[in-house]
Amino acid sequence: MHRLFLQFTLIFSSLAVGNAMVSFFRLPLSGSILGMLLLFFSLLTGIIQMEWVEKAANLHLQHMTLLFIPPVIGALVYFHSLHMKIWKLGVIIAGSSLCIIIITGFSVELYEKWKRRCNR
Amino acid sequence: MIESILLCTGITVLAYVIGLKLFKAFNHNVWLNPLYTVTLFLFIFLPLFHFDYKTYETGSTLFSLLMQTAIVSLAIPLFKQWPLIKKHFKKISTGIFVGCVAGFCSTFFLASLFGIKEDIMASLLPKAATLPVALSASGSIGGVPSLTVLFVLTSAMFSFICGPKVLEMFNITSKAAKGLAMGASAQALGASKCLQWGEEEGAMGAIAMTTTALIVSSIIPLFTYFI
Structure with a gap:
């Protein structure tokens, strides 16, 4: 149990350093993303070993659903007071999701075809 | 403030644990994902416990902090x-x-x-x-x-x-x-x-x-x- 706590402290420190760097250098990034990149590069360079954070991180990611519950309730409450045509939002969400699927798929396939032609 | 954080966290975690048990009991049926069941449950029952949504939201500070550490965990x-x-x-x-x-x-x-x-x-x-x-x-x-x-x-x-x-x-x-x-x-x-x-x-x-x-x-x- 205390090992899990120590591992979590390490993750939390990455977040704190990330947040501090963002506010100090006035970076246009969120502190949590910078914290993630910091942890990632520390793992890559071996400053932090995988075993030092793995357990806590996996537990955290496994139960990420728990963290979404309060914002979803907030969304339901907010949606009650939102006076706008919901179908418009539906069209935007559906349209851009389709765009992402089709264009990502096509560009990957195009890249693969182009690569194969180069290799020939 | 601290009172509402404790209450909000307690209620949510408890509901989540029950929801997760239910989800596992029904062989991970997609529609019983704790996100849907627990949210719906809390959305309906919070007012019955005289628990205002606003109080609930101010009490969810701990979750927004954990959301950031979740990003780091990625x-x-x-x-x-x-x-x-x-x-x-x-x-x-x-x-x-x-x-x-x-x-x-x-x-x-x-x-x-x-x-x-x-x-x-x-x-x-x-x-x-x-x-x-x-x-x-x-x-x-x-x-x-x-x-x-x-x-x-x-x-x-x-x-x-x-x-x-x-x-x-x-x-x-x-x-x-x-x-x-x-x-x-x-x-x-x-x-x-x-x-x-x-x-x-x-x-x-x-x-x-x-x-x-x-x-x-x-x-x-x-x-x-x-x-």
Whole structure:
């Protein structure tokens, strides 16, 4: 149990350093993303070993659903007071999701075809 | 303040544990995902316990902090995927980058077409990223985070249901293309679908989720100049 706590402290420190760097250098990034990149590069360079954070991180990611519950309730409450045509939002969400699927798929396939032609 | 944090955290965790038990008891039925059951349960029963939604929201501070550490924890899957990402670096980065830009452009275009207000547009833009990342990105460009939650979840559900058919319709058959497309649009849900197709698709789906989050969060700050 205390090992899990120590591992979590390490993750939390990455977040704190990330947040501090963002506010100090006035970076246009969120502190949590910078914290993630910091942890990632520390793992890559071996400053932090995988075993030092793995357990806590996996537990955290496994139960990420728990963290979404309060914002979803907030969304339901907010949606009650939102006076706008919901179908418009539906069209935007559906349209851009389709765009992402089709264009990502096509560009990957195009890249693969182009690569194969180069290799020939 | 502290009282409401304790109450909110306690109630939510308790409901989540029960919801998770139910989810496991019914063999991980998709519709019994704790996210739906617990949210619905709390949404209906909070007023019955004379628990105001506002108090509940102010009490959820601990969860927003944990959301940030959850983003940091994404470094672990990213690190595990790194050898595969390095091997297919150009393919993955082209696909995801082009896909993300297409997502931004289509959202921006459709929203301007319908005359959507700025704050709602800002909540729509980061919806391709995984939930915690989208939340912080939305807040940073003046969006309404709780709306972003709804947009992220509906677009993930939509892509999860329609994605496979769309890929088939457009004759996209390469394993990497399918995995990346599903992961970029439906995040964790899409990655789980890809895992059913095969190992390579599954790995690509998971990679797409993390890289989309990275790219979205690095492009989003540019939109402060547009909105």
